[in-house]
Amino acid sequence: MHAIRIIHSEHRSLAAVLHGMLHLVNEIGLRKEAPNFALFGAMVYYIDTFAERFHHPKEDAYLFKSLRLRSADAAALVDRLETEHRAGAEKIRTLQQALQRYEQGGLSEFAAFADAVRSYAAFHWEHMRTEEDRLLPLARAHLTGSDWQQIDDAFAGNSDPLFGVDAGAQYDALFRRIVSLAPPPIGVGTPAM
Numbered sequence: 001m002h003a004i005r006i007i008h009s010e011h012r013s014l015a016a017v018l019h020g021m022l023h024l025v026n027e028i029g030l031r032k033e034a035p036n037f038a039l040f041g042a043m044v045y046y047i048d049t050f051a052e053r054f055h056h057p058k059e060d061a062y063l064f065k066s067l068r069l070r071s072a073d074a075a076a077l078v079d080r081l082e083t084e085h086r087a088g089a090e091k092i093r094t095l096q097q098a099l100q101r102y103e104q105g106g107l108s109e110f111a112a113f114a115d116a117v118r119s120y121a122a123f124h125w126e127h128m129r130t131e132e133d134r135l136l137p138l139a140r141a142h143l144t145g146s147d148w149q150q151i152d153d154a155f156a157g158n159s160d161p162l163f164g165v166d167a168g169a170q171y172d173a174l175f176r177r178i179v180s181l182a183p184p185p186i187g188v189g190t191p192a193m
């Protein structure tokens, strides 16, 4: 079940970026540090593309689809998580808009941006926790060996170029860019003045 390991690892990457954004927002709020918009932009772009174009579509097309076929009991939970994937796309647009307003409008737009970051992070954390605590145990219980073969192949990037090794490498590079731009303790970039 490589897919389960890959899902956990992708969740950890997303959680690290969400945690980083929250930390930066708190530091700006507390210490009035100057915002690094290149860093915020890279973080929002990462969450948008990695979650919306890579992680969620794989879950929908392979894991959720198979589990729906194997377990009637899981149907309500799969419905909820699919709905959250669609809602997440909308929420990330709100976050992008709040960032743009902050960048163009300055300090008066900071509180709304901070709220959008907190709201998105809380939403996404709850979503990932539900997948790990409730969906994956159901998948372990109900999916067959051949289901896992197909799902593992997809998550390892072997069956769809959109989810392939090249796509994965592109997100890894973006993650490293965030780490290089972010100040300690999030990354290794230059601390804000």
Ligand SMILES: [Fe+2]
Binding pocket: 056, 059, 081, 085, 127, 131
């Ligand atoms: Fe998901």
Ligand SMILES: [Fe+2]
Binding pocket: 007, 011, 055, 059, 128, 131
């Ligand atoms: Fe997920």
